[in-house]
Amino acid sequence: MTMGTETRAAEAVRVSGASKRFGRVTAFADVDLVVRRGEIHALLGENGAGKTTLVKMLAGLETADSGEFWIDGEPIGDLDARSARDRGVALVQQHFTLVPTLTASENLVLARRESAVLPSTKVARARLTELVDRFGLDVRDGVPVSALSVGEQQRLEILRALDADAGVLLLDEPTAVLTGAEATALLGVCRRLADEGRAVVIITHRLSEVIDGCDRVTVLRDGSVVLADATVAEHSAAGLADAMVGREMGDARHREPTTTADGDARPARLRVDGVSSGVLRGVSFGVAAGEVLGVAGVDGNGQAELEAVLAAIVVPESGRVTLDGEELPHGRPRERIGRRVAYIPSDRYATALVRPMSLADNVELGRGGWWRPRRQVRQRAVEDRLARWDVRSAGAAAAVRSLSGGNAQKLVLARELDEVPDLVITCHPTRGLDPGAARTVAERVLDAADDGAAVVWMGAELEEVLAVSHRVIVLSRGRITGTFERPFDRSAIGLAMGGASRSTPPATPDDDSHGNSGSGS
Amino acid sequence: MPITTMNRPPRSRPIRLAAAGVGLALVLAACGDDDDEPAAEEPATEEPATEEPAAEEPAAEEPAAEEPATDGSADAPKLAIVYSAEWQDGSWGEFAYDGANALLERGVVSDISLQENVPPGADAQNAMRALADDGFNPIIAHSFDYGDDVKTVAADYPETIFVYAGGFGDVAGNVGDYSQPFWEPAYLEGILAADVMDGAVAGAGGFDIPVCRAMKNAFLAGAQTIDPDTEGSFVAVGDWYDVQLAKEAALAQADAGATMFIGCGQGPTFGQIEAANETGGVAMGYVGDMSELGESVLASFTWNLEAVFELMVEDVVAGKTEAQYYEVLLGDGGMSVVISPAWEDRISDEGMAAFDAALASIEDGSFTVPFDAES
Amino acid sequence: MTTAAVELDPREPELIETGGSHRARHVAVLVGVPVIAVVGALAIGAVLIAQEGENPFAVYADVFRGVFTENRGLRNTATSATPLLLMGLGLAIAYRARLFTIGAEGQYVLGAVMATAFATAHGVRDLPGVVLIPSCIVIAGLTGMVWSGISAELSNRFNTSVVISSLLLTYIATAVMQWLIRVGIKDPDGFVPQSRVIGNAGLPTVPLLNTHLGFVIAVALVPIAAVMMSRTRFGYRVDVIGHNPIALRANEVATGKMLFAVLGIVGFLSGLAGYIQVAGVTTRINAQFSLGYGFTAIIVALLGRLHPVGVLVAALGISGLNIGFDAAERSHDVPSSLVAVVQALLIIFVVIGDAVANRFLRDDD
Structure with missing residues (x-):
């Protein structure tokens, strides 16, 4: 070496x-x-x-x-x-190649076998310890790799590469x-x-x-x-x-709400009242038409649960979520879509897309009647929309897996936002996208707000959340520990994310409408 | 029959496993010596041939279809057999296979078609119709389970004789039946068993059917000629193929004092042999020399199906379309008792003499083993 | 399209739904691989036949004759393809949804038993066929549905594997059948355990085809299944749940409901197949009723590439092989296990062929 x-x-x-x-x-x-x-x-x-x-x-x-x-x-x-x-030459791929059920040292020796027989656990551990010490890349051993954080897994991947004498x-x-x-x-x-x-x-x-x-x-x-x-x-x-x-990058993602000029009197379209689900405990807030509400917080503090409840996938244990006064159809995704609730998840391949199926079929997900037109008709029908949303692909018949990340996300937008939604639930929609695609995606979501949708934007990237949001709530241990208005006080938000409860700005604007928003049908 | 075999209970694995040793030996033997035993050729039709003409007849004599068709007997009938298991089973199937081949060799029939692994039901009916269409006559369905199928098909082919292994004289029109008079060897075996063993007789059958009862009663009667106080019991296992179940039943009988086992059906017999091996009793083989299956096998009997089939062929040759109950008794060479070599020396002279005397009296017709199907 | 900005991910090519020139190639693989597999399996079969001292060409000629020219060859092929086709259709749908149930045999047996129990019950057995046949279809189908639904319920509630629960339920079903023909529905006139004859619930023979009505029903279900898969929301959901159940749950319908629907269809068709087999072929249930059609149907579904038309072809093909080899066996000294060997080779070749084809799809363009 x-x-x-x-x-x-x-x-x-x-x-x-x-x-x-x-x-x-x-x-x-x-x-x-x-x-x-x-x-x-x-x-x-x-x-x-x-x-x-x-x-x-x-x-x-x-x-x-x-x-x-x-x-x-x-x-x-x-x-x-x-x-x-x-x-x-050693490559650490974007998608890890570790065996999730084996420990770090087992993964290490498996990758570079010196003989037909795998070395003993003791030898393997010693080899890992040596590498960890030499390169200062800390990796826990003795637990399955699936229990390691992503960062640790990546360090292990790098150690494996270095173990092979990578120059x-x-x-x-x-x-x-x-x-x-x-x-x-x-x-x-x-x-x-x-x-x-x-x-x-x-x-x-x-x-x-x-x-x-x-x-x-x-x-x-x-x-x-x-x-x-x-x-x-x-x-x-x-x-x-x-x-x-290849073009000038715009800045200014955040836009002033355009639908209603009068900031404080806007009624909430989305109302969340005392919702509990998993770690989420009694969360209440409202989002007005044209408003982008950011949800900040460290992972594992209830965002995932909130996302699932707002996207109507999961029925909350208690509390209610209403859109324009009517309760969201939890557990009935087709009805949620019928209520024009757009859902743009962070992990598009897990929740929003079916990779082996065609673009046309993916545009149809959650939409369309009991009878489907012929395949060619279906594919022709979406070509226009794909062009409008700038989804670059080999055609509507191509499989989604052939798309790049940005185009895949644009396909999700083409499905969810083509018809102006009433509510947009999105979670870090720009994840993994390059700046150009990320900007396009963000702008399209903000366009929906301009058209009158209430937008809830959750995200791990605080910078992005702050850039797009009019207002930000912070979740910590399942509770809202702060509500912030522009201009955002980053240190206060940071404190709230750490669990220190207290909002800086005055009372939330939608408190006015609190009383009469309950019964709407 | 193809993949469907994978879940077919009727021919369950235990049989094959148990028969594997015998089967292998037979296959080896069959492949080994290609030369025909001349004994098989000579005997005239009705001659009581006690030494099995066809028992070990080389199966290697396979391309039966071609040669004899040319040797002058082309106008002889063509005989077909369908069977639910495989021919090389060292027992029921193999005697039929050998019997048919022996008839072909002797020119009694001009052609044979032997189809194995035919499940009763649609497959069996398909096979029999195809055979009838091809001019085969008689058509032999070599299992009790084919009863319904034979009657269904036979109705459409009134000129063809169909026979199945009913064993209780189930004859109507062109549907015939053939007897399995296994109570005769069972009687002789009873004499031998009581000579080497004290204790009770245990009979077992797949189901409580007359033939099985009769076997046990004849066996008991034979034993009582040596020891008049011998008692017997009978169980119906509930399955023809479940060896484990049969063994448990036999062990229960052994607990009650049974030492001499007589089985009816392969499963019950295999179960008894295993039970007798464990409890020190003696067991009888069933259709085929089973002396290799365990030290407890005292004697077995073989079945001369060549003679049985020949009766059917004779009816066909005679232009008959009415079938009958075909029965070849022990006295006519229908079966013979094979004493396991390991036991030959342990049978007393008196026992052997009693056996020989009984055999002689059956053969000369002075004594008839009673068919007693009562409990 | 724009030339750039498409980063293909060539890692996992699959045999479903791709566009453009890919499509033609996929069709080529879908059809070509089984054809090559058949040729390969028969070639090895020929070697084995020669090993037995028979002329393979003569044997294959008789196989062909057994199916196409012998009196009842085609009719028998159609008849024995019927249960394979019915169950294969259901299994093809389930496997597209990646619900690997292997319990069709149990549903088949129980469907047959319940329909027979109904049709031979005192007071019912004298009803006319027009009443009995539809009732039996419903009873057999629902029985299969319920039996298959148990797997769905166990999976939804306890997250048990459908593969395992469906297989174990098959053993229970077979045992129930064995018990019932000894106790519940036993023909009092029979020596051996068997049910009464199904009588008026028996299926009529279709005049021109000379097969029982069940074959017509099964074939009629092929286009229905094909349309259901390609043109209805249900078929779409089946494909979605097969590839990404989470996306289905987030956008279409609860996965648990789909589990019931899909396994329900498998159960209905399998139960129906059981009744049709009794009513069209065996006329009664005896201890040998379960011949493993439900397992052979798994192979039919896979050889049929999980497409209804393919399943039809595969069911007729497998059935034809059996009928043909049976015929060949009557005139040649070939072991009855040969056809099983050929069929097993067929499956192995298809699996290998798919693997090789996938490799080619991945590399060339």
């Missing part, structure tokens, strides 16, 4: 003129990439720009259609998984699943690994990470390199964003 002396500026990887197509779809074309030892190289681009395919190719998991490759200055004819591994470490969106602090720590680790003479490639969307943590950057857009091997220090975040998206 001697990485070594002064190999700085030595080229670890060089790619020249690489192209890759999947059927009729070009993943990337004529791409050049140079990665040097001792550097952290950011690979930046929108979802679907071809970054993941590019790093998979470097790790030998995909075969390029054309292009030349050098590793450590040596030309490589056929780059397959084995030869990549032998040359010290070139490829990280596919390593920070997407991490908290801010974890992400910062990870970048610190990367820096240390680079200082030891490794080349580190990080795929990311977060411009701040590129600016703060990386040395050089290559930007891909639509499968082509638009900014090649640039020094990060010479670019601003805005400049990189422009290169990535």
